[in-house]
Amino acid sequence: MKQISKSIFYIGTDDVDLDLFESQYPVPEGMAYNSYLIKGGKIAVLDTADARRGEEWLANLAEALDGAKPDYLVVHHLEPDHSALISKVLELYPGLVVAASAKALQMLGQFFPGMDFGGRTLALKEGDVLDLDGCSLKFFAAPMVHWPEVMVSYEQESGTLFSADAFGKFGALSVSGFYGEEEDDWACEARRYYFNICGKYGQPVQNLLKKVSELDIKTIAALHGPILRKDLDQYFKLYDIWSKYQAEKPGVLVAYASIHGGTAKAAKLLGDMISAKGVRVKMMDVARMEVSEAVEDGFSYDKVILAASSYDGGLFPPMYNFLHHLQDKAWQKRRVGFIENGSWAPCAGRIMKDMVSSMRDMEIIEPIVTLKSVMRQEDKPALEALANEIIK
Numbered sequence: 175m176k177q178i179s180k181s182i183f184y185i186g187t188d189d190v191d192l193d194l195f196e197s198q199y200p201v202p203e204g205m206a207y208n209s210y211l212i213k214g215g216k217i218a219v220l221d222t223a224d225a226r227r228g229e230e231w232l233a234n235l236a237e238a239l240d241g242a243k244p245d246y247l248v249v250h251h252l253e254p255d256h257s258a259l260i261s262k263v264l265e266l267y268p269g270l271v272v273a274a275s276a277k278a279l280q281m282l283g284q285f286f287p288g289m290d291f292g293g294r295t296l297a298l299k300e301g302d303v304l305d306l307d308g309c310s311l312k313f314f315a316a317p318m319v320h321w322p323e324v325m326v327s328y329e330q331e332s333g334t335l336f337s338a339d340a341f342g343k344f345g346a347l348s349v350s351g352f353y354g355e356e357e358d359d360w361a362c363e364a365r366r367y368y369f370n371i372c373g374k375y376g377q378p379v380q381n382l383l384k385k386v387s388e389l390d391i392k393t394i395a396a397l398h399g400p401i402l403r404k405d406l407d408q409y410f411k412l413y414d415i416w417s418k419y420q421a422e423k424p425g426v427l428v429a430y431a432s433i434h435g436g437t438a439k440a441a442k443l444l445g446d447m448i449s450a451k452g453v454r455v456k457m458m459d460v461a462r463m464e465v466s467e468a469v470e471d472g473f474s475y476d477k478v479i480l481a482a483s484s485y486d487g488g489l490f491p492p493m494y495n496f497l498h499h500l501q502d503k504a505w506q507k508r509r510v511g512f513i514e515n516g517s518w519a520p521c522a523g524r525i526m527k528d529m530v531s532s533m534r535d536m537e538i539i540e541p542i543v544t545l546k547s548v549m550r551q552e553d554k555p556a557l558e559a560l561a562n563e564i565i566k
């Protein structure tokens with residue numbers, strides 16, 4: 175059993191054979207459902223785990239308790255990857271009280287229909303302190319990071335921030351290392367996690383960053399990913415950039431979705447033209463890129479070229495899917511240019527432009543470059559003009 179501080183024990187579990195987190199995100203390195211036990215004169219369990227690892231989590235809890243009885247189950251976040259075992263814990267420990275935001279307590283019955291929580295709940299609000307006799311947790315509301323009921327807490331004696339989903343990442347701790355010591359790039363899977371899970375909620379994340387900025391945080395203990403305790407400024411800096419929808423990487427993302435290669439050829443030539451001007455280019459084949467990875471790249475660059483074929487009187491579905499995901503995640507503040515292709519009735523450009531125009535603070539570059547089936551010599555000046563415009 176891992177001990178994070180004098181009073182804080184890790185009781186979470188790794189899920190190394192999970193195929194899709196939230197039934198949609200591939201997690202080749204698994205997933206961690208983090209959970210903690212705080213032992214003062216009183217004892218608090220912080221969140222539970224996903225039902226997939228129920229037995230293991232209950233065994234971890236029993237080992238950490240070592241025969242003691244917990245007083246509180248603190249629920250920072252009610253999503254089932256952290257809350258699936260609430261009813262089980264309440265059955266096992268009849269004296270246990272669920273401490274959570276009023277919103278979480280209001281939603282609790284939805285997840286455990288028929289369960290009687292009467293007299294076994296404690297509503298927490300911003301600024302409340304749960305005194306555990308020797309240590310204490312101060313609570314901060316964090317609505318929409320990532321659900322409306324979320325709270326984070328700060329263990330005042332050790333300076334540990336229990337940050338709920340914030341600062342989480344994909345990947346099991348057996349892969350990353352408990353403190354992230356096995357990986358050299360925390361940001362890679364933390365970034366994909368952030369934009370796909372919390373990307374839509376930039377302002378709520380900004381609100382949370384502001385609230386905790388006054389705290390003396392020595393450790394970040396999220397609900398997923400390694401426990402962070404070194405160079406914490408780097409994580410706060412990245413979260414600030416991401417939640418402001420700023421571009422982390424200078425350069426141009428050229429995202430193309432090509433059926434038979436004609437669109438791809440033009441996109442690659444455009445990429446070469448931009449590179450020749452000394453600007454970094456990232457090429458991305460949208461049709462072959464897993465969409466959560468594509469979304470991550472979409473958010474990483476401030477300048478983006480979208481190149482796609484027309485298809486069935488509409489937009490080639492891989493590009494539609496990509497843009498639909500970006501729309502869902504509140505993609506914004508980007509400079510975007512377009513290449514469309516169509517053999518008899520090109521329409522991809524109009525559809526991409528309409529989708530991007532519906533997003534906030536987008537700079538649209540016109541004209542759209544239109545190809546008819548394949549790129550011709552006479553298309554090259556228009557591509558050169560687009561290369562000059564996108565880098566402005």
Ligand code: FEO
Pocket residue numbers: 251253255256320321339397398
């Ligand atoms: Fe890890 Fe929003 O649940």
